[in-house]
Amino acid sequence: MKIEIDKNSGFCFGVVKAIEIAESELKVDKKLYCLGDIVHNGAEVKRLEKIGLITINHEEFKKLKNTKVLLRAHGEPPETYEIAKQNNIKLIDASCPIVLNLQKKIHKSYSEILEIEGQIIIYGKQGHAEVVGLLGHTNNKGIVVSEVDDLNKIDFSKPVSIFSQTTKSSSGYQKIIDELKIRMKKVQGKDEISFISHASTCRQVSTRDVHLVEFAKKHDIIIFVSGKKSSNGKLLYEVCKEQNNRSYFISNTEELKKIWFNETDSVGICGATSTPEWLMKKVGYEIQKFDF
Numbered sequence: 001m002k003i004e005i006d007k008n009s010g011f012c013f014g015v016v017k018a019i020e021i022a023e024s025e026l027k028v029d030k031k032l033y034c035l036g037d038i039v040h041n042g043a044e045v046k047r048l049e050k051i052g053l054i055t056i057n058h059e060e061f062k063k064l065k066n067t068k069v070l071l072r073a074h075g076e077p078p079e080t081y082e083i084a085k086q087n088n089i090k091l092i093d094a095s096c097p098i099v100l101n102l103q104k105k106i107h108k109s110y111s112e113i114l115e116i117e118g119q120i121i122i123y124g125k126q127g128h129a130e131v132v133g134l135l136g137h138t139n140n141k142g143i144v145v146s147e148v149d150d151l152n153k154i155d156f157s158k159p160v161s162i163f164s165q166t167t168k169s170s171s172g173y174q175k176i177i178d179e180l181k182i183r184m185k186k187v188q189g190k191d192e193i194s195f196i197s198h199a200s201t202c203r204q205v206s207t208r209d210v211h212l213v214e215f216a217k218k219h220d221i222i223i224f225v226s227g228k229k230s231s232n233g234k235l236l237y238e239v240c241k242e243q244n245n246r247s248y249f250i251s252n253t254e255e256l257k258k259i260w261f262n263e264t265d266s267v268g269i270c271g272a273t274s275t276p277e278w279l280m281k282k283v284g285y286e287i288q289k290f291d292f
């Protein structure tokens with residue numbers, strides 16, 4: 001069996017940076033709270049918890065005082081920073097710089113659109129941590145749209161400024177804005193509409209699907225490794241599945257099944273932006289151990 005691990009899969013730089021910051025803090029203190037899963041990958045979270053990372057949710061965060069808390073790459077709404085100030089919590093801010101920049105842009109755009117009674121739209125997953133953070137920068141007035149059906153939430157007669165969650169697909173975003181423009185023009189009865197599109201998909205992610213198409217085609221079988229909570233993982237797995245019917249989604253090595261493989265298969269192992277390289281290597285190692 002020939003096995004290849006996709007060089008383009010694995011952590012994006014935002015996640016790498018957040019983990020590096022956590023590891024360096026843990027060398028000093030041996031204990032560090034992290035607000036939410038540092039990455040949507042259970043195996044990596046467990047590895048960091050073994051060296052002292054304690055994952056907390058927002059309710060637990062509100063009860064903490066006089067301590068240190070790490071903010072992960074997804075970013076947080078302004079409310080989190082206010083609570084930290086009130087409770088004397090030192091924030092170790094590992095928010096990805098790209099997300100922080102997007103938060104600033106959305107905040108500015110929100111102030112501008114308010115003046116013309118328009119709407120801010122975020123193409124993303126309702127409840128996703130990054131989307132919660134972005135919404136916070138619109139005073140929670142932004143409208144989240146995940147699919148074309150959600151466009152019914154929009155008032156097509158009003159101006160629109162639209163953004164994308166960084167990990168959503170560029171093609172999905174394009175579909176939404178195309179449909180939105182058609183409906184706005186129809187309702188307003190004119191071609192000139194007040195519509196601003198901010199294609200805020202992250203390049204670290206948006207180019208991965210293109211590459212994965214080729215990767216999935218060139219192998220007999222694809223093992224896609226990702227945490228089940230990763231929206232980027234689900235999306236990229238679908239890309240593989242469309243190209244290669246023998247694509248399997250696993251989160252850990254225990255989910256591998258020997259029955260999937262033939263002795264002469266060329267096996268491609270790939271994953272999401274939240275999949276650690278060590279886990280993909282471990283999967284490759286376990287596959288090699290199968291006895292045919």
Ligand code: SF4
Nearest residue numbers: 012014096098166202
């Ligand atoms: S996907 Fe892009 S924006 Fe999101 S954390 Fe990674 S590098 Fe940052």
